[in-house]
Every structure is written in C-alpha cells, then in structure tokens.
Amino acid sequence: MAKRTGVTRQKAAKIADVARLAGVSVATVSRTLARPEVVIEETRTRVLAAVRDTGYMPNISARNLRVRKTMVVLVAVPDIANPFFAEVLQGIDDTLSAAGYGLIIANLAGSPEKEARYVDLICAGQADGVLLLCGHVMRSPDRDLRDARVPLVAACEYIPYENFPQVTIDNVETAREAVRHLVDLGHTSIAYLSGPNSNILEQQRLEGYRQALREAGIAVDASLILPGDFTFRTGVEAGRALLTLDPAARPTALFAANDEMAIGLIKTVHAAGLHVPDDLSVVGFDGIAYADYCEPTLTTIVQPRRDLGATAAAELITLMTTGKAGLRKHIKLPAKLMLRDSTRPPRKGPGRSFRIARSG
Amino acid sequence: MAKRTGVTRQKAAKIADVARLAGVSVATVSRTLARPEVVIEETRTRVLAAVRDTGYMPNISARNLRVRKTMVVLVAVPDIANPFFAEVLQGIDDTLSAAGYGLIIANLAGSPEKEARYVDLICAGQADGVLLLCGHVMRSPDRDLRDARVPLVAACEYIPYENFPQVTIDNVETAREAVRHLVDLGHTSIAYLSGPNSNILEQQRLEGYRQALREAGIAVDASLILPGDFTFRTGVEAGRALLTLDPAARPTALFAANDEMAIGLIKTVHAAGLHVPDDLSVVGFDGIAYADYCEPTLTTIVQPRRDLGATAAAELITLMTTGKAGLRKHIKLPAKLMLRDSTRPPRKGPGRSFRIARSG
DNA sequence: CTGAAAGCGCTTACAG
C-alpha cells in the first residue's frame, strides 16, 4: 500500500497521478492498460502497482470523447413492464455488459414523443448501436434511424423489408407445431384466438394455424377464428363468445396467439362450468411464468427469451466492432412446445365429419 | 433549410460548425443553448437557426468530461426479470429521463462478481447517483459504496441503520391492515405464510400480523406461522402442510407475505377439494398482475410500484443537484388493500373460543 | 453581450 490509498481519497485518481507514482509518462500508463504486452515487464509491474495503489479507474467520458465511441447500446422495448421483455433484456444485458457495453433502455410505452427523443439521441451519436425489440424501425418527425449510420439489430418482433440482422423464433413453424399437437390428439374442430391483425407475429401465427389445418385435411372455418389483441381481456371476451355457441358446434380445441388470452379464456369458460381440457383443449404461445401456475397449467410454446436477447446482442457486437453482419441475416431460434395439463384428446372422439359438413 | 441539412450528412455537426454557420464564436453557441436569456435576441435567432440547419446535438461525452458529471444514475435491482421491479423501473425511468438522466440498470441477479463490478464502476465516478432497490448497500471485496462520495437513495426494500433517503411502503401498517380485514370478516384462526426470516420485509409483515392479532385479542399461535421464501413453490408446500391438519384445527384464513406464495397455496388446496374462500380466506401481498387473473382473484395489498420508483428518483435528483436530502429521511407511501374474491366471512361462524382454548 | 483561451482526462500517431 502506498502512503494514501484511493479508497478514502477525496478525488478519484487520474492517469497523470498513476504516471507520477510509477515514474513514467501518461502514454505508458495508457498503453500498459490497453496492451500490456507492448511494455517491458518491469514497467508493467510498476504501472500496475501504481494503478492498484491509487485505485485508478479510467474516466469513461474522456476515453469515449477521444476514441469517438460511446460504448453504450440503446435497446428499444415496447413495454418494460412486460415480463416477456424483462427476460429478453437479461440475455442482452449479460452479453453486452460482459463486452463492456452499457445499456440505455428506451421504454417506448406507446409514446411517440419518447420515441422521437430517443431517435434524436441516437442520431446525435449517443449510442454505438441499437437493438430493436419493438417491431418497427424507430422514427421521429424529422429523422430516420436508417440514416443515422448506427448499427441496427432487431429481435423478437420481425421487421419486414429491412436488411439488418434479425433474431426471432420461427413463428409460422412453431404455431404449426402447436396446432399439429392438437390434431395429433384427435381434434378436428380447432379454433384460433388471434392477435391484432396488423401485428406481424399474429400474421405468422395465423399462417402456422392455417398450414397445420391444411396438412391435416381440415378446412379452415372463418367462424372459428376469434378476434383478440393479445390482452387478457380479449381472452375473456373470446371465452364468452365460445359459450354462446351451440355446444354441438363448439370447437373441442383452441390455439391462442398468446398466453394471456389463453388464460383469460380458460378462466371464463371454467366459470361457466366448461372443463379444460375435458371439454376444450387449449394451447397458448410465449411461455410466460404464469402459464405454469394457472389452473390447469397451460400447454404452450416456450420462447427462448434469454437466448433471443443474448444472440441479438452478440450479433450487434459483431456489427459494431467489425462493421459487418454475420452470415445469416435472419437468425431463427428454436422454440419448444411445452406439454402441460390444458390439452387432451377430445371427449367424444373425432367430430370431423360433422365439422366438414359445417364448414366452407 | 440551409444548403445541406444534417439529416443525411456523413458526420454529426459539432459546435464549431454551428458557430461558423451563425457567424459567432463557439462560446456564444454554448451560451445560447445553456442560457438563452443572456444573449441578445438577434444572436439567439441566428444561432438557433444554425442549430436547426446543421442538426446539431451536443456531444454528451465532451460535455460530461468538461463539467465532470456523467448524467447517469445506476439503479441496482435484485432481479430484472421480476415484474415487480419492472414496474418500479418505469417510474424511475419516467422521472429520471425527464430530467435528462440516463439509466444504468445493474441487474445483481445474485452474482457478487457483477455487484463488485458495478461498485467499482460507481467508485470510478461513472454515475452521478445510485438507486438501491436491492435491500442492501452494494459491496465489493475492496470498496465500500458509502465512501464513494456519490448520492444514494434506497427504495422498496428498507435498509436499516443507514442515513440516506429511503422510499418504501409502510409494511408493518399495511400487513396489519390486511390481517385486520380478515379479523373484521369474523376470522379468529388466521395463519401466516412467511417470507425468509432474514428478510426485512418479512420481519415487518410478520410484525404487522402480530399487531393485528394482538389488537383483536387473538393469541399468536406459532403453529399457524408457516415457513416460506416468497416463491410459488413454498406456497405449494404450505398448502400441503395445511391439508395434513385436522380440519377442525385448520385455520379459516391465511395471510401470505406475498402473492406468489398465496397463489401457490390456493392452487394446492383447491386441487385437494378445499374451497377458497369458503373453506379458507386468503390475502396476499404486492398486487402482481396475476393476482387479478387467478382463480379466485386474490385479495391483496397493492404496492404503488410506479410511484415508489418515481419518488425515489425525484429524491435522488434533489440530492444530486442540491447536495442535500429532502426533509423526510424515510418516505412511506400508502399501499392499498384490494378486495377481491379470495376472502369471505368464515363458513362456520367465529371459532374464536376454540382458538383461544387451543393456543398459548 | 461576446470572444479568446484554458482545460476536463484520455489515446494515439509520431519520433526517437
């Protein structure tokens, strides 16, 4: 230990303090820290000891100013209170902070003003890269993020017609698998509880539903496609709609475009005396924590949230450091069907002939 | 619009570019932006026009280096994937970003290495203030945050024996209110499902439970205090423990130290045929979103999460800018009891004499 | 009211 150690010192030590104590120039201190192998061992030892004794840590603002980098990444999330994104953020944070990057979390929360503020911030060079989890390229009234010469990577919600890297699951294929599970159980009357029509995830999941039915030789019945918007509330409404149906015409299974809606629907039909899975099998999508707590526990598609975040962050780091993207523009991560208690073969056996007679 | 606008320019405009275009010195540009009232109107007009035409935005690193501030606040959260903190973070983010501060989210996630890295970062002057949501003052093997001459504010989880500002709900009073609600319904045999003993929140909620019973003249029965650790799993275990009890000795109501445990317990006793609230009333604590979806919906204490975050952030801003804290060191925000479907008067009427005979 | 100049703490060619 030197005379006065850094711990209780009033002001933080700067590089000049270290240089003085070690008896070298500031350039040598800087070099020792950045590329230890270029200085001779004796110098290195002296410098490192001085660093320790002074408690020196570099001033990031000064370094960033000098090298013209910010070492921060902005990540745009639609809603930070949504647990889904919280876990994706964890994967991002792990990867980015291990590489020395800081994180600015831009919580869009449906506010165009906030979004515009963040766009301006990025255009002003306040971030070295941007991670888009919000399903669109951020905009402001007078600036376009694509002109900001800053690396972009999107994750979770695919953004069509763009050519930066994107990391998502394969929504079409995964939705297809979910519906195939219902078909395999013997269901032939399978409803779909949709998300908002304009949403890309909704469009892909609906497509997967269609494909699975087609493969099974089941005609798509438009009356079995229930409107929803990803909220618990529309799940409840869809449940009520199901209850008004003549029991003979009621589907024996339902695939919901997300878990919240599935859970709202189950709760509603339960309260009316319908049993899940005996009277109705339900599959959700996302794998939120609650899907494992609800009654019955929900069969659903579990997205690799952490990995989605980590992979996107790694892709962005590549882009920021090398200036070029990895080989694949669109990385699709596997999501898996988690079988739980909300699905079961239909009680009355296949009602297929009935459905075909009724539909289109 | 000037000849070439900033939008598609290669490099971001700097203050010298603005000065040249406006025909003034850089000092004047800086002044106009910082304190518009000190320059004469004509100058101000010219400068502002030049700012607009160049698309100028100040380089934050340079400014921070110069004024020796970082304009970032570090917020330490125990677990970013926990929806409770996600919403507190929203309140923090709103307040801080409106004041021009950036946010570094330190996701401690039970990792002492990460925590130490963040402590070093703060000691190196990389943040102007710290918001502690983690229930303890962050530590690293060789540095103490309290010596880092950086403003500290804690929120949500009270940290005893410290003298920086703290913002929490009144856990004792609120728990007392929850139990009083059960007492008012006529319950006299009221169990408590606890959190981990070492946790300060647990200690306070237990104290509130005790006070409410005492006020009602009900003796505390140690056998009705079930161990838990805030997880859904221990709620399930407590439910099983309840089921092994002789029905006559079974409590008619239960207060759980948090919602996850309450929900796990309800699910377990339901599966065994016990009805909530008819056979058992349950009150939770926290007001997580799921408490409003589960079956039955859960009567619980709703914490003002957003407000907790916003208030703590405002307190920290005061501390960072004026150097002194507000009047009150410990700010207690009101939490409210949300009545839902999991509580009801006991089926068999007050069993008070029985309880007294049995306990203490 | 405005300008010239110093300086915040670093990194990095450029010499030697």
Place this chain on the structure above:
DNA sequence: CTGAAAGCGCTTACAG
C-alpha cells in the same frame, strides 16, 4: 520500448 504533443468537443471564468 517510451515520451512529448496534439486533439477529441465541450463549458466557463476572464476580459473587454
């Protein structure tokens, strides 16, 4: 292998 020096983009006394 090491040092002297320039410069990253700002802000702010200090003069005038």
